[in-house]
Amino acid sequence: MEIYQLRTFVTVAQQGHLTQAAELLHLSQPAVTAQIKALEEEFGMPLFERYPGGVQLTEAGKLLLPEAENILGLSRKLLHKAKSLQGEPRGKVRIGTIGVPARLKIGPWLARLRQRHPLLSIETTHGVSVSILNEVRKKTLDAGFYLGRNPYQNVNTLPLTEIGFCVALPPQLAGELANADWKELGKAPWLGVSQFSSLADITQELCRSRNIAPQKVGEFDEESTLLELIKAGLGVAVLAERTAKRYAADGSIMLWRGGEVAIRAPLQFIYSAEREDDALIGMLKGALRQVWDLP
Known part of the structure; x- marks a missing residue:
């Protein structure tokens, strides 16, 4: 059973006529007839009764029609969802965390990020500030948190608060x-x-x-x-x-x-200076600004 066969079944039921259904589906009448016959063979029962003016649903067809319409509705919803995800950023983002997660507002931040960009996969690594700073410098982490003064020019920061x-x-x-x-x-x-x-x-x-x-x-x-x-x-x-x-x-x-x-001491979000214009870093900072109520 294929989606296109169910679409043909529903269209014929709505039109009550094979020729009209074929026109709407941009198919030949023999193709429509073949699809209906294939469904009837798979279901093991007739779906339509033929008469000179067209076709009408059998009792079995009447019972199966709402289910077929429901499946078509779900398939359209799936297709629309897939199209809405086109162009969405995707992939794994590696974030270094320090200290107490609540102090960093990790929960609200990642929840907001996930809501906005559902195809992103977040991976966190917990450590002490200096190790997180070095991992960001080496680009083994995309970004992270750092407590204290940033001593490196090749690492950019977004100040969050002072502790x-x-x-x-x-x-x-x-x-x-x-x-x-x-x-x-x-x-x-x-x-x-x-x-x-x-x-x-x-x-x-x-x-x-x-x-x-x-x-x-x-x-x-x-x-x-x-x-x-x-x-x-x-x-x-x-x-x-x-x-x-x-x-x-x-x-x-x-x-x-x-x-x-x-x-x-300043609590800061850190990332490689080379990624200042990176769209992904921009997304991370955008969500942080909202969670931390930053300008």
Whole structure:
């Protein structure tokens, strides 16, 4: 059974005449007759009764006609859908993510992108900022997110927001450090941060600006790890403001000077400078601008 046979069946039923149906279908009458006969053989029953003035549906034909019309309607819908997708961008887009997905508004962004461009396949890779930056530079990622100052001219950025950072204290040190000045704070043990984490650059920038050189306790690469070590009393560290205040609320950590923002860093969407005029990058940035309410 073919779609064109069903179309012929429906047209003959509507016209009640083989010749008129043939004219509408731009077929010869023998071709229309052959298609109807082929359907009747496949169904195992006659669909029309012939009489001198034309044809009329049998009882079986009357029962099958709505189903045939429904199938034709679905086939038209499928064809229209396929035509609407012509020219749509397609392929895989590789995005590097960092930190907490909610902070990046990943869900709303990718949902909007998928809604607008249904043929795009999105693949995310989670990592620390420096590794994502390097993957974008090497073009193994199409784009990504980066927290901090972009040091490379061959990487372009779309600034999204600024994130504040607080100095988080172990509860054991809160009594002596909660309102300490920077000189006193610099004498406390600090948790070292891996050079591959954007927190390393942010912490170093903060220490340089305050002229302190604290002694580091180890080297760690994730905010969640730093958080657990602060709770355990190992040392002081810089945490994103929202994270710091959330955990300070239950008393598991304390905040220097009540949660004063010590430093701010830009959260940016990054991509290769060579792709500034790339239509795909334009689509990614367009959806981001709407989600982040950017001009």
